[in-house]
Amino acid sequence: MEFTQAEVKNKKRKKLSFKLLGIIFIILIIYMIYWMYFKETPFLTSESPNKVNQVEIDEYGNSLWNGPHKVNIYFKDQSRKIVDKEQIEVANTMRQNGQNQYELNWQNDKQIKITMRYEHKTEVIRYDFSTQEVKRSSALEQNF
Numbered sequence: 001m002e003f004t005q006a007e008v009k010n011k012k013r014k015k016l017s018f019k020l021l022g023i024i025f026i027i028l029i030i031y032m033i034y035w036m037y038f039k040e041t042p043f044l045t046s047e048s049p050n051k052v053n054q055v056e057i058d059e060y061g062n063s064l065w066n067g068p069h070k071v072n073i074y075f076k077d078q079s080r081k082i083v084d085k086e087q088i089e090v091a092n093t094m095r096q097n098g099q100n101q102y103e104l105n106w107q108n109d110k111q112i113k114i115t116m117r118y119e120h121k122t123e124v125i126r127y128d129f130s131t132q133e134v135k136r137s138s139a140l141e142q143n144f
Contacts, residue, residue: 037061040072043097046104048112052078053129055104055112059097060087067097073114075127084132086125091118 044057054076059068068090075084090097095118103115110130116123126135 035062036064041068043071044099044102044104046106046112048106048109050109052109053112054080055114055127057102057114067092071097071116073125075129075132077129083129084127084134086134086136088116088123088125091120091123093119095119 038060039062041059041062042056043059045054047054056074056076058072058074060070060072061068063069071088071090073086073088074082075086077083101117103113103117105113105115107113111126111128114125114127116125121138121140123136123138127133
């Protein structure tokens, strides 16, 4: 059985289209993995009273239902160079992560207290820019 030139061209075209669809599918899967687990999105920023230091909170990763599972907190100096970083687990099950769940209070230009009220617990971070000391505490509670 001999194939005509048109049939051979058609087979080649089908193979090429399947390869192209496979490549597009793989690219989509890779992007979904990146978006769900690695994408970092700026979320909240606060500067000290005299604009000497800065704290930036970024959402890390995404979820299809209720937002990210983690946030990264960056502590930056005058030149906006990252001095320290903390990663916090977001303790929300059914609630979206919102800016109203975060309180950033500067005691002075060198000290900040960050209170994060999630659905199942409250996390408090105190950071001192002069000693680069992080004090972290959490309490399990229902914050509905």
